[in-house]
Amino acid sequence: MKREDLIAPEQYNLVSEMERFATEPQRIALKWENDLGETKQATYEQLMKQVNQAANVFTQNGLTKGDVVLVIVPRLIEAYVVYLAALKAGMVVIPSSEMLREKDLQYRVSHGDVKAIISYYPYVDQFEQITETQPLVKFTLGAKEDGWIHLDAEMEKASDEFAIAETLRDDMAFLSYTSGTTGNPKGVVHTHGWAFAHLKTAASKWLCIEDGDTVWATAGPGWQKWIWSPFLSVLGSGGTGLVYNGKFEPKKYLSLLQKYDVNVLCCTPTEYRLMAKVDNLADYQLRNLHSAVSAGEPLNREVIDTFRKYFGIDVRDGYGQTENTLLVGVTKGMELKPGSMGKPTPGNRVEIINDEGQVCAVGEVGDIAVHVETPALFKKYYKDPERTAMQFRGDYYVTGDRAKMDEEGYFWFEGRSDDIIISSGYTIGPFEVEDALVKHPFVKECAVVASPDEIRGFIVKAFVVLQDDVNPADPELTKTLQEHVKTLTAPYKYPRKIEYLTELPKTTSGKIRRIELRQKEMESPKQV
Numbered sequence: 424m425k426r427e428d429l430i431a432p433e434q435y436n437l438v439s440e441m442e443r444f445a446t447e448p449q450r451i452a453l454k455w456e457n458d459l460g461e462t463k464q465a466t467y468e469q470l471m472k473q474v475n476q477a478a479n480v481f482t483q484n485g486l487t488k489g490d491v492v493l494v495i496v497p498r499l500i501e502a503y504v505v506y507l508a509a510l511k512a513g514m515v516v517i518p519s520s521e522m523l524r525e526k527d528l529q530y531r532v533s534h535g536d537v538k539a540i541i542s543y544y545p546y547v548d549q550f551e552q553i554t555e556t557q558p559l560v561k562f563t564l565g566a567k568e569d570g571w572i573h574l575d576a577e578m579e580k581a582s583d584e585f586a587i588a589e590t591l592r593d594d595m596a597f598l599s600y601t602s603g604t605t606g607n608p609k610g611v612v613h614t615h616g617w618a619f620a621h622l623k624t625a626a627s628k629w630l631c632i633e634d635g636d637t638v639w640a641t642a643g644p645g646w647q648k649w650i651w652s653p654f655l656s657v658l659g660s661g662g663t664g665l666v667y668n669g670k671f672e673p674k675k676y677l678s679l680l681q682k683y684d685v686n687v688l689c690c691t692p693t694e695y696r697l698m699a700k701v702d703n704l705a706d707y708q709l710r711n712l713h714s715a716v717s718a719g720e721p722l723n724r725e726v727i728d729t730f731r732k733y734f735g736i737d738v739r740d741g742y743g744q745t746e747n748t749l750l751v752g753v754t755k756g757m758e759l760k761p762g763s764m765g766k767p768t769p770g771n772r773v774e775i776i777n778d779e780g781q782v783c784a785v786g787e788v789g790d791i792a793v794h795v796e797t798p799a800l801f802k803k804y805y806k807d808p809e810r811t812a813m814q815f816r817g818d819y820y821v822t823g824d825r826a827k828m829d830e831e832g833y834f835w836f837e838g839r840s841d842d843i844i845i846s847s848g849y850t851i852g853p854f855e856v857e858d859a860l861v862k863h864p865f866v867k868e869c870a871v872v873a874s875p876d877e878i879r880g881f882i883v884k885a886f887v888v889l890q891d892d893v894n895p896a897d898p899e900l901t902k903t904l905q906e907h908v909k910t911l912t913a914p915y916k917y918p919r920k921i922e923y924l925t926e927l928p929k930t931t932s933g934k935i936r937r938i939e940l941r942q943k944e945m946e947s948p949k950q951v
């Protein structure tokens with residue numbers, strides 16, 4: 424595949440990719456199950472009718488092309504309906520996890536110039552304290568709420584026909600927020616053309632979705648990984664997406680893979696690692712699973728060996744970020760070298776560069792970087808030219824991940840070059856956790872770093888200096904601080920380990936030396 428093959432037509436709306444399957448009445452778009460065993464399904468035709476109804480409700484309530492909407496809907500068929508409806512109407516979606524708390528939501532609403540919120544009923548409470556910087560149109564799904572438009576009821580009255588907005592490939596489609604090393608999250612701007620390039624890169628050669636396949640990509644709405652796989656790649660290929668709305672539990676996952684006879688699986692190494700630890704793996708029959716891919720954090724050899732042994736399948740790695748697409752990966756048919764991330768994906772110019780911005784020699788460690796001409800590279804950080812500029816070196820966007828390349832062009836991951844923590848697929852900025860921790864009256868100061876973990880790859884670890892009158896031996900202390908972080912910021916960011924120190928290592932000018940703490944963690948034995 425060449426770069427040109429990844430460039431969308433000038434007039435392009437990504438929803439056209441899904442809409443073309445609605446002419447086949449039997450084609451199932453989604454199969455849904457929850458932890459109570461309740462099930463639902465929708466064909467492409469049914470899905471697109473609901474999309475049209477929702478798009479009509481949005482426009483009837485004053486929303487129009489270019490308006491930014493924040494969507495906070497969990498793993499439900501309705502999440503697909505709402506995203507597709509907003510995009511079909513030419514609106515811009517801010518994907519938001521239901522784990523986001525008031526501070527995260529307020530920032531997105533204000534910084535993202537949000538015009539509307541689309542929420543599922545238990546999450547409307549999270550907006551109670553939000554200050555509106557402009558009047559917000561608020562929709563709720565699932566239940567009625569004062570001050571919110573009940574989307575389900577309005578959809579029933581709306582027409583199921585809606586003309587797709589004539590968007591251009593350079594028109595914004597998503598504004599996806601991701602954690603930075605310092606400060607507030609960064610708003611990553613992606614266009615309809617980005618979606619086209621991602622679909623062409625990831626769906627056929629990496630996920631390898633074939634006609635009639637059932638695909639389970641486990642990421643939840645609100646994450647860029649959900650946009651990548653379950654949303655764009657599955658529906659854009661006409662596949663049947665499996666959606667499970669329940670807590671992760673490895674045996675449950677294996678039984679669902681068997682029950683739905685899943686053909687393609689996409690999940691994080693953490694999920695694979697936990698499934699690989701199940702003691703009766705031989706009892707599960709995954710006969711028609713022909714493709715298994717992993718993304719979100721580095722994949723380890725044990726997982727590959729276990730899935731080969733029990734299910735006769737190679738788990739293939741894939742690497743990318745919120746800012747781009749599947750940059751490096753093991754495509755089907757390519758020789759798999761366990762421990763390697765694979766090779767740059769066709770059509771995307773990905774290289775390892777040195778501090779001068781030159782391409783590194785074979786075996787030399789450098790920064791994984793993406794050439795600016797790569798079609799699936801983000802446009803900019805929204806309203807943040809400074810941070811956008813900081814991320815570029817010459818003609819390259821610098822990912823923050825380091826690697827080296829072998830003679831055969833395979834990339835081998837070396838680690839992060841900054842303080843960002845990648846824990847079970849989540850990207851976490853230490854600053855956000857420190858900011859929450861220091862707000863607790865027991866905490867004098869703290870520093871947060873990544874600590875290696877056998878299951879999660881890394882976990883968030885906090886080094887805390889307590890106020891003088893607090894006893895570090897108090898058995899409830901760690902739990903108290905963890906719960907405090909979970910209420911102030913999204914709970915997945917909480918420090919799974921806390922160590923108490925009398926002082927933090929600092930430079931002569933008084934700056935905390937996180938690097939020293941990080942190195943200490945790297946050298947200590949892995950946690951089980």
Ligand SMILES: CC(=O)SCCNC(=O)CCNC(=O)[C@H](O)C(C)(C)COP(=O)(O)OP(=O)(O)OC[C@H]1O[C@@H](n2cnc3c(N)ncnc32)[C@H](O)[C@@H]1OP(=O)(O)O
Nearest residue numbers: 642646647648671691693694719744745847848849914915
């Ligand atoms: C380009 C990109 O890659 S985008 C980012 C993609 N990243 C992902 O999709 C993340 C993938 N990872 C996961 O989904 C999960 O880590 C899994 C499935 C691997 C493991 O899940 P779990 O261990 O059950 O929980 P998870 O890691 O999500 O941690 C969330 C924590 O917040 C807690 N939590 C979640 N919601 C709430 C809530 N509303 N209130 C309080 N706590 C909550 C959970 O209980 C859990 O805490 P615990 O470990 O003390 O129980």
